[in-house]
Amino acid sequence: MIRDARRLEPDYQQKMKEISGEVPEWIVIPPMKGPYGDQIVERKSFQGNSWAISAKADKDKIIRILSMLNYLFTDEEAYPNFAYGIKGIHWDVVDGKIKNKTSELSKEMKEKYLWVDHYRMPRRGDDAEYFSFQNPKTAEAFKNNQQYVGPTLPGNLLTPDPSDTLDADRQRFINESLVKFMTGKEPLSSWDNFLQTLDTKFDMQKYKDSAIKQFKEAGIIK
Incomplete structure (x- = not known):
């Protein structure tokens, strides 16, 4: 177990005992390392509230x-x-x-x-105090989990440019094209054509300029 530390809480443990007749032994193990040395189970994300x-x-x-x-x-x-x-x-x-x-x-x-x-x-x-853990093992597992949570990806900071009328169509074209490349419906030899279409038909440079501007304002790049 690495992520759902809340399953160690007394209420969940009681439910397990009622259903299976016993409480399993939870063993916390670290995630595997990726090819670049990364060792994470998830990344920090922003609040998902809608207004x-x-x-x-x-x-x-x-x-x-x-x-x-x-x-x-x-x-x-x-x-x-x-x-x-x-x-x-x-x-x-x-x-x-x-x-x-x-x-x-x-x-x-x-x-x-x-x-x-x-x-x-x-x-x-990730507010441990808010959850008010009732089982010391939960707090220990939660703390262990947090060291394997990576930083938020820079792309999450971007917001669409209101004047970019091609934003939705461009994103749809990118997603559909990537699926075709991954499933083999489109050969990788067409990759250059894909990039060219982004530049000519979907004004990719406008998106790049907006992204660079926002990254500079956020202090991610100079």
Whole structure:
């Protein structure tokens, strides 16, 4: 086991025992090394939340909404309140560190403050404190897993250029062509024609210019 450390939690262990009559011994093993020395099981990714703003919203309202979202996802001091809940009830500061107290709450208290779940949108998927592990082995497995999580790929930072009217068609052409090359429906001898079509028909240079500009703004390239 390397990824799903949550299966070590008491609730999951109890379900395993009810179904199979026993709890299996979980052995954590590192992933294999790739040809370039990489040893990862996954890469860090961005939050996958989706938002919708009414077309009736005027400019001032849109700015307020976007400001609120920016606050939700970037303010470090606000993060504990949105990720864990109410200070003093769901979490507190102990010895200078945040301690999640959710697991200590009674069923009645959890139901009373169930509404705080609506505000946990920006919590991070690798936040060990948020998960409040109840089994020491889970925390150990989670920590072990994190050392095999690679950085986010630079391409995830790119957003389509609104003025690039060929973006969707270009991406579709690339995906369909790659499938043809991989399945043998298109011979590799046609690769140069593929690249030429991207340049002439789909204005690949416009995409390259946009990507370079965004990478420079993000500090990935100079």
